[in-house]
Amino acid sequence: MKTNDYVRFLTQTFVEHFETPKEERNKNKQRLPVSYQLFGILPYSVKESVKMIRKRKN
Structure with a gap:
C-alpha cells in the first residue's frame, strides 16, 4: 500500500x-x-486456554 x-x-x-x-x-x-x-488481553488468553484444555479432556 502506497503512502498516498x-x-x-x-x-x-x-x-x-x-x-x-x-x-x-x-x-x-x-x-x-x-x-x-x-488487564488487556491476558485474561482473555487464559480463558481461551482453559477452554481448549477442557475441550481436549472431553
Whole structure:
C-alpha cells in the first residue's frame, strides 16, 4: 500500500467517523469487559486456554 493510498484511507475513515451523529457513534461502541479494560488481553488468553484444555479432556 502506497503512502498516498494510506492517507486517503485515513482521511475517509476520519470523515465518516465525524459525519455520523454522536448518539449513533455511542451506540456502535462495543463495551469491553472490565477485566479486559484493566488487564488487556491476558485474561482473555487464559480463558481461551482453559477452554481448549477442557475441550481436549472431553
